[in-house]
Amino acid sequence: MRFVDEFRDADRARALAARIAARCRPGRRYTFMEVCGGHTHTIYKHGLEDHLPPEVNLVHGPGCPVCVIPMGRVDDAIHIARQPDVIMTSFGDMTRVPGGAGSFLDAKAAGADIRMVYSPLDALKIARANPDRRVVFMAIGFETTAPSTAMTVLRAAEEGLANFSVFCNHVMIIPAIKAILDSPDLRLDGFIGPGHVSAVIGCEPYEFIARDYGKPMVVAGFEPLDILASVHMLLGQLAEGRCEVENQYARVVPWHGNRVALSAIGRVMRLRPHFEWRGLGFIAHSALAMADEYAAFDAERIFDLPGVRVADPKSCQCGEVLKGVLKPWECKVFGTACTPETPIGTCMVSSEGACAAYYNFGRFSREQMRAAAREPLAEEASRA
């Protein structure tokens, strides 16, 4: 309970928790997926699961952009970084993501010029300052980040910058949610929808989830109270027999999204026929590539890529964690062979990955406590 006092409005949190408990039908189990890694982080950081009644089960979804990058794409990026005259740039989150043959950190130690940037616009500045080098930006992220890459490419085109390109790995949340809904592994009662992704795409694209799959969704903010309020709203829909998309985060998310951002993506990028997601496999129309009009800025066309598909390590169960089938601590290597310092799987790399969040905050979930009481093996996995 030590985290509850850190809440802003701790009293409101307690009151909300009580209202959540009152909305649960005894004996009924409610399983909600929080799609976004930022939500996962909040849930573990504040131990929100401890404040929910036993009927409510939160499972963690695929919305961590670093976590879903397949190993083969990391290898391709490192291959580019090793080409003559190349400066590879990316977000700091990519540093430790393991490919089949090491990470950016390893490649950098071996001599590749890899630089971490805050913004794709910083990569553009590096390109301007180094006209005799080829500067590549490794673009990752969901629809939150894709407009930034698109705007940067538009700027590069405007300036006629010939030494800048993008290795595009942008992915889209809707096809991932659909893949989870179509997966036979998991029974869900509703979704806590992503906040910042929705600031770009709006709430309308989620309507098929309610209409075609009969699952409610509440788009949520990132604070503990936001998550609790969203759980309360989901339970309200179920209790009243409603099934719709609601927006708990209207203070940031406009219902129709950001038109400028969507139009920038539409101009610069096109849908890929399919893309591999780490742990989830190939998902049709789930990622973006550079459009033909911007081929000159497309690292995939400029460089000859190995494009080899690399299977995840056998011991790694990130796929099950990303689909919400396994809790992080249920993975065989969690906290033993796989830690944030020596990650085997991507979920342990990013602070938004479910495994790293769980590891860093050393949370004992209720399930884990029960398991620990049953079998000594679970004690190994626990970090609290």
Added chain:
Amino acid sequence: MCLGIPGELVERVPEHEDLAVVDVSGVRRRINIGLLAEERLVPGDWVLVHVGFALSKISEKEAQAVLDYLQGLGQPYADELDALRASDIT
């Protein structure tokens, strides 16, 4: 990288209509406000900044709430501010 951090718009950059200086927890940096072109931002407005781009216009009250939340996050926010400090968008 996934954090949205609140910044207060300090001034527009006259040479480039898409650029503005924001103040994020005392760190002043140029960011791109092109995605909010329809909002007609003016100094004193608050925006949520993501990888160097203003993603949403927010109220001052919301900005303060997000800042409180981010400060509570500890290291991830410190890392984000460090990355912003190293940024030099033109």
